[in-house]
Amino acid sequence: MTDLSKMRDALLSGDANTVVSLTNAALAEGVSPSELVNKHMVPALDEAGSKFEANEIFVPELLLIARAMKAGLQIIRPLLAQSGAEPVGRVAIGTVKGDLHDIGKNLVASMLEGGGFEVIDLGVDVAPDKFLAAIKEKRVNLIALSALLTTTMPFIKAVIDALKEAGLRDQVKVMIGGAPVTQDFANEVGADGYSDNANGAVGLARRLVA
Numbered sequence: 001m002t003d004l005s006k007m008r009d010a011l012l013s014g015d016a017n018t019v020v021s022l023t024n025a026a027l028a029e030g031v032s033p034s035e036l037v038n039k040h041m042v043p044a045l046d047e048a049g050s051k052f053e054a055n056e057i058f059v060p061e062l063l064l065i066a067r068a069m070k071a072g073l074q075i076i077r078p079l080l081a082q083s084g085a086e087p088v089g090r091v092a093i094g095t096v097k098g099d100l101h102d103i104g105k106n107l108v109a110s111m112l113e114g115g116g117f118e119v120i121d122l123g124v125d126v127a128p129d130k131f132l133a134a135i136k137e138k139r140v141n142l143i144a145l146s147a148l149l150t151t152t153m154p155f156i157k158a159v160i161d162a163l164k165e166a167g168l169r170d171q172v173k174v175m176i177g178g179a180p181v182t183q184d185f186a187n188e189v190g191a192d193g194y195s196d197n198a199n200g201a202v203g204l205a206r207r208l209v210a
Contacts, residue, residue: 104179156191
């Protein structure tokens with residue numbers, strides 16, 4: 001039998017190849033996809049988040065961990081879909097119009113995916129209408145907006161205003177983040193939540209869709 005205690009170590013060391021090998025071996029032995037995710041992968045991701053908040057690991061390590069998690073999930077996700085398992089939530093994430101920064105957004109997207117969310121990554125320089133389309137077409141119930149420039153922060157409000165105008169604001173939660181973004185700004189524009197780091201974003205997303 002595959003020793004799935006090694007999954008934690010592989011994830012925390014960012015060893016994507018070992019994560020893939022353990023995932024394939026466990027599935028071949030009949031371990032259910034949901035057990036693999038919920039008992040062995042998500043706890044490791046949560047541990048990584050705690051280490052990040054305690055300054056025991058940093059963004060480069062977190063990126064490697066997220067990449068390793070994603071490698072395992074690429075194998076598992078189709079099997080979960082076949083079994084009818086629903087994701088924790090569906091998130092459309094993007095860097096707002098006029099802003100081309102994507103490292104933070106990519107990290108949050110990977111962490112959300114690892115945390116059991118279905119993630120629709122809209123990329124960078126995303127206009128409000130693309131977020132509206134994702135809500136209508138992908139049954140998104142959470143949108144995550146990133147702005148890394150003070151000059152593009154107004155486009156966060158533009159997205160929220162567009163949701164109101166389209167009559168969709170009550171159907172979706174809005175979380176925001178990025179270097180210049182603050183909780184005060186989130187309150188000002190009417191966002192449902194704010195996080196200043198990727199691990200916090202996952203916890204916030206879970207609370208918002210609960």
